[in-house]
Amino acid sequence: MKNPFSRRIDLKELDDSELVALAKEDKAAFGELYERYLQKIYSYVYYRTGNVHDAEDLTAKVFIRALSHISNYVEKGVPFQAWLYRIAHNLVANWHRDQGRRKIIALDDYVVHSLKSEAPDRLSEEREERNQLLEAFHRLPEERQQLILLKFVERMSNAEIGAIMGRTEGAIKSLYHRTLLALREEMESIHTGDRSKRLRGHEG
Amino acid sequence: MSASEDIQLQNSLDSITARLQGGEAVEPLLTEAEESQGDLGEFVDIIQSLHTSLAPISPSQDYADRLRADLLNGRPGVVKRVRQIPPRVHVAAILAVCAGCVLFVLRRIFGSATAQDIQEEAVATPL
Incomplete structure (x- = not known):
């Protein structure tokens, strides 16, 4: 009606x-x-x-x-x-x-288009960095991925994120800190993995 | 790290994120972060990468229009498509129906035969 x-x-x-x-x-x-x-x-x-x-x-x-x-x-x-x-x-x-x-999310045209640099070397480097970041992001537990997306893609405040995730603002801040720590560890692990792959390639 | 330091770091991370999203340049923030708390500087790069990499993404206009029409006019298009069940579920459903039919027929055949046998046996048995 x-x-x-x-x-x-x-x-x-x-x-x-x-x-x-x-x-x-x-x-x-x-x-x-x-x-x-x-x-x-x-x-x-x-x-x-x-x-x-x-x-x-x-x-x-x-x-x-x-x-x-x-x-x-x-x-x-x-x-x-x-x-x-x-x-x-x-x-x-x-x-x-x-x-x-x-x-694992592919770095597709949407992200590439957002890059400002026009130098091919720099573009390739930035693309690799973003690939690593997105790979690290997808290795995070579900709730941490959710927090990152709500904060960076949706640009929500901690109060809004808290309402969605059923947590207090303080809990969201704490989770954000832990998420950044985990993301840093994942990126280091990916970086180390890539470096050892390259070394193995040279040896082979 | 004590609880108060932990909370201070959490607040600083939150503030840096908001300032980067507000359009402040990363270099002064990095210098400021390293001067105030050594740990903080390590996070600024990650926050900056997240800020530049995770841009909002729009669906195609064609998709947006079709879905809107489907939702508001009740047309089947996308709604029907998303409700399609996977092929393996189709196969399982067909097999289940076939098995049900076979069981039903077998029961009718053997069930009636058994009843007939009982009747014949009852007639043949002297009282």
């Missing part, structure tokens, strides 16, 4: 809570929520899965599930954004379980 008043309201001016209330009866309001969160959810899923195909499938599933459950959604300390990310997180976790492995 469509809300007759929603047509007179500029949906873009409404906040998430107001849109969610309307979206229970009016799909146009859900459409506005979709516009607000599509890129965020897609980015999140893309970095967690490492490929466009699965990112598209899982993003669609997130919004299908959100649409079918929005009538039951009640904002009890969990904002809509956090609810949506929790759906995404659960679907990605199921996907990883079904895959039985973690895919």
Whole structure:
């Protein structure tokens, strides 16, 4: 059933809570929520899965599930954004379980395009550094990957991240510190591995 | 490291991340970090790498439009595609149905034969 008043309201001016209330009866309001969160959810899923195909499938599933459950959604300390990310997180976790492995993300065109340097040597070096970073990132436990993505891709505050992950701001700061330590160790391990591979290559 | 030092380091990491994301240059931050806390400098490079490498990614416009239409108009396109079950599940379902049919037929055949046998046996048995 469509809300007759929603047509007179500029949906873009409404906040998430107001849109969610309307979206229970009016799909146009859900459409506005979709516009607000599509890129965020897609980015999140893309970095967690490492490929466009699965990112598209899982993003669609997130919004299908959100649409079918929005009538039951009640904002009890969990904002809509956090609810949506929790759906995404659960679907990605199921996907990883079904895959039985973690895919290593390929450094694709999106990241290469973001590089500013035009010198080929520097570009290649930066590309290698980014590959190592992304490989180290994918070796991290699930919750640490989630934290890094929410902080760097989504640029969320600790309070927003805490709402999604069900933790306090202090706990998020502490987890961030531990995540950076783990990331540094993983990068050192990858770097050492690469160096020994190269040495073995020279010896062979 | 004591608990208070630990918390101080966590706050500094948080602050450096926010300042890098706010557009501050990395070199002065690095110098500042090394002067205040030796450990901190080691993290600045990693934070900078994360900041430059993890850019938001947009889906294709075609995909975004199709999904929007599917969600709002209830068209089957993407919705139908994502609900497709994997081929191995298809095969398992077909095998399960076939096995069910075979069992059903066998039960009908042998079940009725057994009943007939019982009837014949009952008639043949003198009271």
